[in-house]
Amino acid sequence: MFDRLVPAPLAEGALQHLRAEGVGPGHIVAWLGHNSWDMLATLAACHTLGAVLLPLNWRLAAAELARIVDHAGAGHLMGTPELESLAQDVLARASPVPRPAAGVLPGDLLLVYTSGTTGEPKGALHTAAGLQANALAAIAAQGLNAQSRVLSVLPLFHVGGLCIQTLPALAAGGRVLLHPRFEPGLWFDAVATWRPTTTLLVPAVMRALVEHPRWASADLSSLQFINSGSQIVPRHLIDAFHARGIPVAQVYGGTETGPVSIVLKPDEAMARPGSAGRPALGVQVRLAPDGEILLKAPNLMRGYHRSATPAFDAEGWFHTGDLAVRHDDGFYELVGRSKDLIISGGENIHPAEIENLALAWPGVAEAAVVGLPDAQWGEVPVLVLVLQPGAEVDTEALRASFDGRLARYKHPRRVIVRDTLPRTALGKVQKANLRELLAPPPA
Numbered sequence: 384m385f386d387r388l389v390p391a392p393l394a395e396g397a398l399q400h401l402r403a404e405g406v407g408p409g410h411i412v413a414w415l416g417h418n419s420w421d422m423l424a425t426l427a428a429c430h431t432l433g434a435v436l437l438p439l440n441w442r443l444a445a446a447e448l449a450r451i452v453d454h455a456g457a458g459h460l461m462g463t464p465e466l467e468s469l470a471q472d473v474l475a476r477a478s479p480v481p482r483p484a485a486g487v488l489p490g491d492l493l494l495v496y497t498s499g500t501t502g503e504p505k506g507a508l509h510t511a512a513g514l515q516a517n518a519l520a521a522i523a524a525q526g527l528n529a530q531s532r533v534l535s536v537l538p539l540f541h542v543g544g545l546c547i548q549t550l551p552a553l554a555a556g557g558r559v560l561l562h563p564r565f566e567p568g569l570w571f572d573a574v575a576t577w578r579p580t581t582t583l584l585v586p587a588v589m590r591a592l593v594e595h596p597r598w599a600s601a602d603l604s605s606l607q608f609i610n611s612g613s614q615i616v617p618r619h620l621i622d623a624f625h626a627r628g629i630p631v632a633q634v635y636g637g638t639e640t641g642p643v644s645i646v647l648k649p650d651e652a653m654a655r656p657g658s659a660g661r662p663a664l665g666v667q668v669r670l671a672p673d674g675e676i677l678l679k680a681p682n683l684m685r686g687y688h689r690s691a692t693p694a695f696d697a698e699g700w701f702h703t704g705d706l707a708v709r710h711d712d713g714f715y716e717l718v719g720r721s722k723d724l725i726i727s728g729g730e731n732i733h734p735a736e737i738e739n740l741a742l743a744w745p746g747v748a749e750a751a752v753v754g755l756p757d758a759q760w761g762e763v764p765v766l767v768l769v770l771q772p773g774a775e776v777d778t779e780a781l782r783a784s785f786d787g788r789l790a791r792y793k794h795p796r797r798v799i800v801r802d803t804l805p806r807t808a809l810g811k812v813q814k815a816n817l818r819e820l821l822a823p824p825p826a
Contacts, residue, residue, distance in 0.1 A: 384515050384554045385430040388423045397424035398431055404459055408433035409483025411494060413452050415439045415470050416463030417563035418539050423553075425461065430492055430511055435484070437494045437506075438540035439473075441466055449476035451496050455506055455688060456484030463563075486689045494688055495542055497638045506688035507542075507639045514546065517641040517682035520664040521551035524646035525581065525610065525632065531557030532605075534579035536565040536588070542642045547610060547634050548583045571597045578605035585611060587810025589620045590748070594771070598623075608632050608649035612642075614811050615717050615735045617742045621656045635659040635717065639694070639701060641682035644668070645715050659707065659715045668715070674706040675721050706733070723814050725754035725764050730792050732764055734814075737795060740788060741766055744781050746774030751804050751812045752795065755821060765821060766795035769804055776800070 388394070406412055412434055414422055422438070429436045437455050439448050439462075452460065452473060458481035462470050486508075493509040521527065525548070533552040537544030552559050560577050562569060565588055573579065584592070589611060592598060609624060612634040621631045630652035636642025645668060647660030662668045666680040677700040686694040695701050704722060707715045718733040725732040734752035741750035749769035754762035770776055778798040785794050805816040 384518060384550075385427045385511070387556070388427045388550070388553050389420050393420060393424045394427050397421065397428040401425070401428045401432060401434070401459075404461075405481050406432055406434050406459060407483070408489070409487045410434040410459065410481065411437050411455050411457040411484045411487065413437040413439055413455070413457040413460045413479070414462055414540075415441055415448070415460060415466050415473065417441065417465065418535065418544070418561045419463050419563065420561060421463065422539055423549075426493070433489060435487055435491050435494050435508075437496075438545070440496070440538070440540050441469065445469060445472035445476055448473045451506075452477040452479060455494060455496075456480075456486070458482055458484070488685070491685065493542075493545075495540070495638050505690060505692060507684040508686055508688045509542075509641070509684050513641065513682045513684065514550065515554075516665060516680070517546050517643050518551040518554045520641070520643040520646075520666065520680075520682060521547055521634070522555050523664045524634070524643060524648055524660075525551070525608075526649065527552050527555040527557055529556035531555060531581065532577070532579045533557060533559045534562070534570070534573050534577065534582040535559050536562045536570060537583055537585065538564065542636075542638055543583065543585070543612065543634075546641060547612070547643060548581065565591075567591050567595045568597070571595070571601050574605065575602055580605060580607045581609060582606065583610045585810045586614060586616050586620055587806065589616070589624070593620060593623045594748070603627055603629060608652065610634055612636070615719070615738075616657065618657050618739050619742050625653060625656060631656070633659055634663075635676075635705075635715070637703060637705075639684045640678055640703070641680065641684075643682060644678055644680065645676075647714075655714060657716070659717050661713050661715065669700065670707060670709055671702075673721065674708060674718065676703045676705045676707050676715075677701065678703060720814075723753070725752070725762055727754070727757070727763050727792055728760040730790075732793050734764070736789060736793060737764060737766060737785075740785060741768065741781065744776065744784065746771050746776045747781075748774075749804055749812075751814065751817060753814050753818045753821065755818065756823075757796070763796040764793065766798045767804065767817060767821070768798060768800050769802065770800060 490510045492511040539545045608630040632649045633647040636644035669677045738750045748771045757763040805813040
């Protein structure tokens with residue numbers, strides 16, 4: 384697989400460069416750059432040399448990146464020229480030492496950090512065998528082959544951008560067009576001229592396209608399907624693509640899981656909008672009594688790098704922290720994160736139930752529901768909205784629209800309008816941060 388990622392001259396150039404830098408077995412090579420073929424060539428070279436690639440989230444501050452570099456034990460920092468200034472700032476704060484890193488084993492290849500902003504950094508360590516298993520699962524789920532043309536715009540420093548379509552398409556012999564970063568106009572240009580057969584989009588990117596002036600008139604006929612995931616995909620965004628005749632397939636998973644764990648295939652998507660799908664190739668899924676998704680699979684991470692945090696339970700299951708229900712036909716439906724579950728007066732409330740209804744209301748661009756403390760009920764749901772430009776929303780009318788559609792205890796006690804929502808690099812709402820912003824000050 385790894386010898387087919389990039390053209391031979393590029394692969395050989397990256398290999399020679401790493402050798403000249405003294406990279407060898409057990410070394411960790413940090414990479415700081417926008418999407419590029421050089422990064423993929425460096426991944427292939429690391430595989431040849433027995434080293435590990437550590438892609439860095441360039442949206443983080445230099446101090447956060449330096450903390451990750453030091454925690455990982457990275458001995459080398461490479462990347463693309465446009466981020467050279469940030470790289471130098473990281474090097475001024477970090478202490479990379481070019482030697483094998485503690486905790487790296489033969490076969491390890493990719494180290495991806497789940498967070499670098501609060502608490503202990505957690506790096507998911509993936510093996511070459513795990514990446515190959517993930518590619519096979521992704522190919523089977525999406526029907527990728529030598530005729531596939533993938534437009535890749537999500538950041539490759541996440542396993543989503545790297546491992547759902549980019550690596551699997553190359554492993555299947557398909558073609559990939561890499562954009563350094565997502566820009567709506569360039570996406571429409573590429574679809575019109577390069578004619579991709581598929582592309583991977585997270586909800587924030589889907590929304591940017593649907594709300595773009597070119598959406599209604601764009602020729603999207605080359606797209607056989609798109610793929611999405613990383614969070615619950617709002618139904619109105621799925622409907623917008625389905626209205627253009629483009630199935631919205633889905634991949635559920637996370638940094639630790641490969642991430643191809645539960646998949647909704649393209650030929651299932653139109654009939655099952657919003658479903659997460661069924662277990663991917665080689666993946667075992669079990670729901671805990673509270674609905675948490677537990678996984679066993681060959682594409683899971685080997686473990687957390689240099690961390691005391693247990694990766695798996697005593698029976699070898701990985702606890703995702705995500706909640707789902709399994710329908711009688713074997714399809715899974717995501718209902719939220721266990722840490723985002725709101726318990727009000729002893730009743731469970733899944734934020735997505737409220738958010739999906741709010742997102743269908745005219746003028747609403749984004750919606751997030753969090754639980755805030757309440758003296759009587761323990762906590763109550765609060766709905767936070769971001770409006771479309773120039774829009775006005777009657778929040779009382781919106782609240783009234785929930786009558787007969789949601790149980791009374793699920794109705795938001797307050798509706799708050801904000802300019803923005805705190806988000807991660809992939810567009811996920813950071814609900815813990817949002818709760819802190821909204822929580823009343825201590826008495």
